[in-house]
Amino acid sequence: MEAFRNFLNKYTSIPENEWQQIWSAFEMKKFRKNEMILSEGQICRFFYFMELGMIRFFINNDGEEITKFFTVAPYCFTSKESFRNQKPATENIQALENIVAWQINLGQANKLLKLKSWESFTRKFMHEVQTYTEELLLESKTQTAEQRYFNLQQKYPELINKIPLKHLASFLGIAPQSLSRIRNRNK
């Protein structure tokens, strides 16, 4: 859990007694590479801190899988609408590598919100996710798939080669063949 404490400290300072409560609430959970962490129609029961690994969020669109986001450890994730309202998810979450994560359920998450440090962390974390989502949306309006591929490469230089080509292509909104051509042009 030290990785989690370090992660939280980047957002807000956590007094020792509050850290003890956070620490007690989370349980460890592992997922194997390619395992589905959440499938469309299931209720997302947990909010996760991912200590190791990488996941993708995707939806099914007329039989085609469209990747919405990649999330890379150390980071937190959940299927927000499903988790907050405990209703069936409209998206899927899949492990792209072996995952070590820590989880809490909604009741525990709501209890933790009474801690000043946890409330502050979740608020700042939400702002960060919102800013990132807006950036992606703006990139989709202003940049070519090739530019967006280079952004991703710059941001996650070591990880981009671990993501299967088809997922990367659907995230960029292009055919896998087009992504191969972009990669070959820039070897």
Next chain:
Amino acid sequence: MEAFRNFLNKYTSIPENEWQQIWSAFEMKKFRKNEMILSEGQICRFFYFMELGMIRFFINNDGEEITKFFTVAPYCFTSKESFRNQKPATENIQALENIVAWQINLGQANKLLKLKSWESFTRKFMHEVQTYTEELLLESKTQTAEQRYFNLQQKYPELINKIPLKHLASFLGIAPQSLSRIRNRNK
């Protein structure tokens, strides 16, 4: 301010004493149609509740204005990153109609966060904005400009004709001529 109280009540219940504090903190502000509420490079000093009117967020991209979002009253808005960190904005906000709004500065907003009702409202509001942004991102990956135009038309049937064609086209990521063709095909 009754419109604001009704708006907040959709998210969370506001005890009378907390409403009094919220009410005291906000000041009225009007903007004329086409007026710039915020220009790139300025610091966004306020968080707004827009009681009447409609605005657009846009950026300059190589001399071209790209519309990111439209926001329609009654709703809250700010340039989040600029407001929270009091640093120069990377986006512009423009009134598309005459606006009646209510504003608070960052110090006041932080004070209000100590109220349970205001903290709850801002958290739920942020979730709603995040969900909407994710929806737009997903639509940009899965739908044609024509489909996205119809979504907008369904969501804001009375307002869509008030938005200048060029702003609507840049929001959809297409040329104004292409949007004209979509409109003419569906008359």
